[in-house]
Amino acid sequence: MKPNPFFTQPFEKLPDELPIYPLDNALLPGGQLPLELSEHNGLAMFPDVLKTDQLIGIVQRQDNNPESNIYYIGCAGRIRQYRERSDGRLNVMLTGLCRYKIVEELPPKNGYRIARIDWSDYKNDYETEDVDTPLIDDFKARLHNYFERHNMQVDWKVLDERHIEEVVSNLILVINLNISSKQRLLESPTVTQRLQLFSELLEEKPNPILVRAPDGKFVN
Numbered sequence: 001m002k003p004n005p006f007f008t009q010p011f012e013k014l015p016d017e018l019p020i021y022p023l024d025n026a027l028l029p030g031g032q033l034p035l036e037l038s039e040h041n042g043l044a045m046f047p048d049v050l051k052t053d054q055l056i057g058i059v060q061r062q063d064n065n066p067e068s069n070i071y072y073i074g075c076a077g078r079i080r081q082y083r084e085r086s087d088g089r090l091n092v093m094l095t096g097l098c099r100y101k102i103v104e105e106l107p108p109k110n111g112y113r114i115a116r117i118d119w120s121d122y123k124n125d126y127e128t129e130d131v132d133t134p135l136i137d138d139f140k141a142r143l144h145n146y147f148e149r150h151n152m153q154v155d156w157k158v159l160d161e162r163h164i165e166e167v168v169s170n171l172i173l174v175i176n177l178n179i180s181s182k183q184r185l186l187e188s189p190t191v192t193q194r195l196q197l198f199s200e201l202l203e204e205k206p207n208p209i210l211v212r213a214p215d216g217k218f219v220n
Contacts (some may be wrong), residue, residue, distance in 0.1 A: 004067060007078075008078055008097060009053065010126075011098065011119065011123050014053075014055075014076075014098065014119050015052070015053050016116060016117070017057075017059060017106065017114055017115065017116055018055060018057040018076060018100065018114065018115060018117050019045050019048070019049060019056055019109075019112055019113065019114050019178065020056075020057040020058075020059050020070070020074065020090075020102070020105075020113045020114065020115050021035075021042065021045070021056050021057065021058055021059070021112075021113075022059055022060070022061045022064050022069070022070050022113070023035075023058055023059070023060060023061065024060065024061055024179060025058075025060065025173070025182070026058070026060055026076060026172055026179075026182035026183060026185065026186045027058040027074075027075045027077050027094060027096045027167070027174055028096050028168070028169035028185065028186055028194075029075060029096045029097065029098060029099060029125040029169060030095070030096055030163075030165050030166045030169045031095075031096040031169030031170050031172065031173070032080075032093060032095055032096075032173075033058065033077055033093070033094045033096070033168070033171055033173070034091065034092070034093055034094075035056075035077075035091075035092040035093070035094055036089060036090070036091055036092075037089060037090040037091075037092060038088075038089040038090075040111055041110075041111040041112040041113075042090075042112065043088075043090065044110040044111050044112055045110070045112040046082075046090055046092070048109070048110065048167045049079065050079065054077075054078055054079045055077065055078055055097065056075050056076065056077050056079070056094060057074050057075075057076050057077075057100060057115065057117065058074055058075055058076070058094065058096075059071055059073075059074030059102070060074070060179055060182065060183055060186075061179070062179075062183075068102075068105055071100075071183055072101055072102045073099060073100070073101050073102075073183075073187050074099065074100060074102070074186075074187065075096050075097070075098065075099045075100070075186060076096075076097045076098055076099075076100055077094030077095060077096055078094065078096065079092060079093075079094060079095045080094065080095045080199070081093045091192065096169060097125070098119060098122050098125040098126065099119075099121075099122040099125055099186065100117040100118065100119050100122065101117065101118045101119075101121065102115045102116075102117055103115070103116045103117060103118050104116050107142045124189075124190065128163070128165075129165065129190060129191040129192065131164050131165075131191055131192050132192070132193060135192065135195055135196070136164050136195070139164070139168075139195050139198065139199045140159075142202045142203060143171075143185045143198050143202060144156075146202045146203075147164075150192070164173070164191065164195065165191045165194075168185075168191070168194055168195060168198055171198070174184060175201075175202070177201060181201055184197060185197060185198060185201075
């Protein structure tokens with residue numbers, strides 16, 4: 001799902017500064033990410049974002065980065081919809097727009113983190129890449145095998161109707177990957193390279209441990 005020009009700014013008009021929101025999860029261009037805002041910093045950030053570019057810079061936490069505890073490459077998500085809850089929390093759905101590199105963190109604003117960023121390496125996130133059909137077919141075969149091994153149901157008709165980039169960008173929330181693997185996928189320069197890496201990660205996933213249920217059937 002590439003940026004819709006009626007709802008998003010062109011690449012050349014992306015902002016120089018961006019609120020950043022650390023997560024133990026990655027957002028990829030064209031992917032969807034549900035976000036629950038409940039802490040003060042997130043709730044303070046939300047109205048500011050709505051009044052400006054409607055963009056939140058999602059970035060993964062990194063334990064071995066003592067300076068800022070986050071990776072320096074993330075992906076901006078545009079607020080597609082949101083719902084206010086009676087308990088004061090907010091449910092937000094983000095659509096991945098474009099990756100970015102953090103140049104420097106700026107002083108916090110209203111309790112949330114903000115950074116000066118560089119988009120220049122990721123203009124291709126606004127473009128649709130043609131991926132070789134044999135590579136797509138190989139990836140889907142490995143994906144089919146993964147779902148079968150893990151006893152997961154999937155609507156293949158829906159997957160086949162989607163562009164492969166959108167499939168990969170949303171599968172990152174479905175497949176059980178660690179943070180470093182998700183970051184490697186995010187930092188893959190092209191969709192083709194991301195697809196190749198995802199295929200390798202699927203093959204590396206071990207078979208699930210089956211446990212016998214009281215009815216005698218085996219479950220994950």
